[in-house]
Amino acid sequence: MAKNRRKLGEILYKSQLIGKEALIEAIKASQQKNKRLGETLIELGLVSEDNICKAIAHQFGLPYVDLDKHSIPQETMKLVPEEIVQKYNVLPLGKENGRLKLIISDPLDLDMLDTLRFRLSSELDCSIASPTKIRAFINRSLDNVRTSIDATAAELAEEGHTLEEEIRKAEEAEEDDEGPVIRLVNMIIDEAVHLKASDIHIEPMTDRVRVRYRIDGVCSQRDNIPKHMQASVLTRLKILAGMDISERRLPQDGRIQREIDNRKIDFRVSALPGYHGESTVLRILEPESINIGIQALGLGDEDNEKFLKIIKRPNGIFLVTGPTGSGKSTTLYSALKELNKPDKKIITAEDPVEYNVAGINQCQVKEEIQLTFAKILRSMLRQAPNVILVGEIRDGEVADIAIQAALTGHLVFSTLHTNDASSAITRLIDMGVKPFLVASSIQAIMAQRLVRKICPACKIVDEHPDPHYLRLLNISPEDVKNHPIYKGAGCNKCHNIGYKGRQGIFEILEMNTEMRELAFARAPATELRKAAKAGGMRTLLEDGKEKVFKGITTPEEVSKHSQAEGLLLD
Numbered sequence: 001m002a003k004n005r006r007k008l009g010e011i012l013y014k015s016q017l018i019g020k021e022a023l024i025e026a027i028k029a030s031q032q033k034n035k036r037l038g039e040t041l042i043e044l045g046l047v048s049e050d051n052i053c054k055a056i057a058h059q060f061g062l063p064y065v066d067l068d069k070h071s072i073p074q075e076t077m078k079l080v081p082e083e084i085v086q087k088y089n090v091l092p093l094g095k096e097n098g099r100l101k102l103i104i105s106d107p108l109d110l111d112m113l114d115t116l117r118f119r120l121s122s123e124l125d126c127s128i129a130s131p132t133k134i135r136a137f138i139n140r141s142l143d144n145v146r147t148s149i150d151a152t153a154a155e156l157a158e159e160g161h162t163l164e165e166e167i168r169k170a171e172e173a174e175e176d177d178e179g180p181v182i183r184l185v186n187m188i189i190d191e192a193v194h195l196k197a198s199d200i201h202i203e204p205m206t207d208r209v210r211v212r213y214r215i216d217g218v219c220s221q222r223d224n225i226p227k228h229m230q231a232s233v234l235t236r237l238k239i240l241a242g243m244d245i246s247e248r249r250l251p252q253d254g255r256i257q258r259e260i261d262n263r264k265i266d267f268r269v270s271a272l273p274g275y276h277g278e279s280t281v282l283r284i285l286e287p288e289s290i291n292i293g294i295q296a297l298g299l300g301d302e303d304n305e306k307f308l309k310i311i312k313r314p315n316g317i318f319l320v321t322g323p324t325g326s327g328k329s330t331t332l333y334s335a336l337k338e339l340n341k342p343d344k345k346i347i348t349a350e351d352p353v354e355y356n357v358a359g360i361n362q363c364q365v366k367e368e369i370q371l372t373f374a375k376i377l378r379s380m381l382r383q384a385p386n387v388i389l390v391g392e393i394r395d396g397e398v399a400d401i402a403i404q405a406a407l408t409g410h411l412v413f414s415t416l417h418t419n420d421a422s423s424a425i426t427r428l429i430d431m432g433v434k435p436f437l438v439a440s441s442i443q444a445i446m447a448q449r450l451v452r453k454i455c456p457a458c459k460i461v462d463e464h465p466d467p468h469y470l471r472l473l474n475i476s477p478e479d480v481k482n483h484p485i486y487k488g489a490g491c492n493k494c495h496n497i498g499y500k501g502r503q504g505i506f507e508i509l510e511m512n513t514e515m516r517e518l519a520f521a522r523a524p525a526t527e528l529r530k531a532a533k534a535g536g537m538r539t540l541l542e543d544g545k546e547k548v549f550k551g552i553t554t555p556e557e558v559s560k561h562s563q564a565e566g567l568l569l570d
Helices: 007-016 020-033 036-042 051-061 082-088 110-120 130-142 143-155 164-172 179-194 227-241 300-309 327-338 373-381 397-408 421-430 435-441 466-471 477-482 514-521 525-534 540-549 555-569
Strands: 091-098 099-104 123-128 197-202 208-215 218-226 254-260 262-272 277-283 314-320 347-350 361-364 387-390 411-418 442-454 459-461 486-488 500-510
Touching: 007 020, 007 051, 020 036, 036 051, 051 123, 082 110, 082 514, 091 130, 091 387, 099 110, 099 254, 110 123, 110 143, 123 254, 123 300, 130 277, 179 197, 179 208, 179 218, 179 277, 179 421, 197 227, 208 500, 227 262, 227 277, 254 459, 300 373, 314 327, 314 397, 314 421, 314 555, 327 347, 327 387, 327 411, 327 442, 347 373, 347 397, 373 387, 373 397, 397 411, 397 435, 411 421, 421 435, 421 442, 421 500, 421 525, 435 442, 442 486, 442 540, 442 555, 459 466, 466 555, 500 540, 500 555, 514 525
Parallel strands: 099 123, 314 411, 314 442, 347 361, 347 387, 387 411
Antiparallel strands: 091 099, 197 208, 197 277, 208 218, 254 262, 262 277, 442 500, 459 486
16 A cells, blocks of 8 residues: 555545534544544544545545445355454455455454455455445345244244244334333243354344344344334343343443243343444353263363363363353363362352352452452462362463462363464463463363354265365365265254254363473474474364264364464464
């Protein structure tokens, strides 16, 4: 991009979209608020979002796309995975000469562009469009996802009522009649539990309230609630969760407990103020999910043996790493349940406590009264525990106390947000923990992801597996001859998706003399990873590949979760 680009304010002024005095005031306001000029102009109502985007396109010499007058074929939409489209708010326009044409809204977000080049394995030719119009276009194009859930809704509906009918009844009800809204909210919650969703997302939009369920890690749109019912639905959820219904400016958290099919199920509720209203998410916490047993996590025989040996050591730190929603809590609770015997004292520090486990002392972090991880950890050590669980190592202070606990004879479990096992060592050192402490205290690190399992009811041999995904997993044509690749054809039991349930893929890094020496010498993550692989560590990619050969999952599903790390680090 040109170094002597014209400034946004100059372009808008010369295009007669804003007067000089108004522009000067907006520049001052943007500097005071530490915001971009474009954002400030939109907030103040001085220039429309469309005109800002046109000016940015002119500033960077990029084409502008008006999505109100532009359509994108479904085949073109498939050029970019749905999760990337939704996460980064981008749209594919086509492919030409090996370069992907992409609609974005912010050409200055260089980190995002680098990530997209890497994730999509392609150079990009960018166009500009309004972020609001991109999001609206994505929502419209993904509306067909809900059809797979609609069939199930009819089966689940009690007394012949569907969610659509409950929405209609609530819409037609008298203003002071709360009954239909109560029934609607109850039905949304019950239906999500029956569909084995992990989250319910209720998201206010410009002209509607969108309801989505996350099933097996993928968000599926369920329905739209009319905009005028937004306040009553959100108020009902706040009442159930014990939140302050008058507070709409600050984030709030709460809990709901309901009995569904004779099971007590907890819901962790989060309300976040947004531009069109409070976005509310209900995290469904089923007690059965932590009773699945260690073997059911998806560990192979060799890794399962390693895992059991590690968690039965008398001291040291065992870290589980991975992104949010990768099953870290389930893994750690499974380990605690294995160790939960009368001769062991187990204490946990969590934020928040998601599952109550009999026989374990659980303590919840409360930042508002300065009850932090560090404070709980210090007090824990005076309680003479055998096993300590720290929900997450977030900073150097917590890391230091956890390591001191491990070095003084305690077994410490915790989680860390890193892409792979070896990166956890460098992350702790970056937090300020001394390398010799990291080297001496860590026993093992396990990285994990959750991949969707092929539906057993409609599982068939994939006669023509996608060569792109086979290449990403290093699966050769010879491998395919020896190990058939399977897929789900789609049936009523999996709502025509082809997947049902999830299982973990893992890599377990056990510390040995060589790894400790490398950690002590502050070796980079790539060098640590090479040494771990040389010492027998099976990577996420390799574990996923084995599960593909066993017919548990598909190459596409494994490549989504391990391909990026595999290409980068293997």
